[in-house]
Amino acid sequence: MTRRVFIDEEECIGCGTCQELCPDVFELDDDTQKARVIMPEGGPEELIEEAMESCPVSCIHWED
Template sequence: MGKTVFLDREECIGCGMCQDICPEVFELDEEGKARVIKPQGGPEDLVEQAIDACPVSCIAFKE
């Protein structure tokens, strides 16, 4: 099984960077916070970029 994307919504400040970088995996919802819409099988390089860009480091990518 591949890696899975996790996101701590308590920490998310809704900046939208993750969605801008990788809309296939991340989406801002009606609460203005990001959620993971594709936890597995998305483009790993873009998930890594989103992790690096997140200002509160609330995204993780684990086996």
């Protein structure tokens, strides 16, 4: 079963780390300057996990 990732955009500070690690999954919104998920099931889980661990505010999560 494929896991889906999401970002709590209210917590996001727009550092861009997730986008650097997984550009196929995350991008920074031009208007809000916060990260958003563009492909929730679209990346290697190892890279998504690395983005989760690298996020300074821990706003990236797996959907239940």
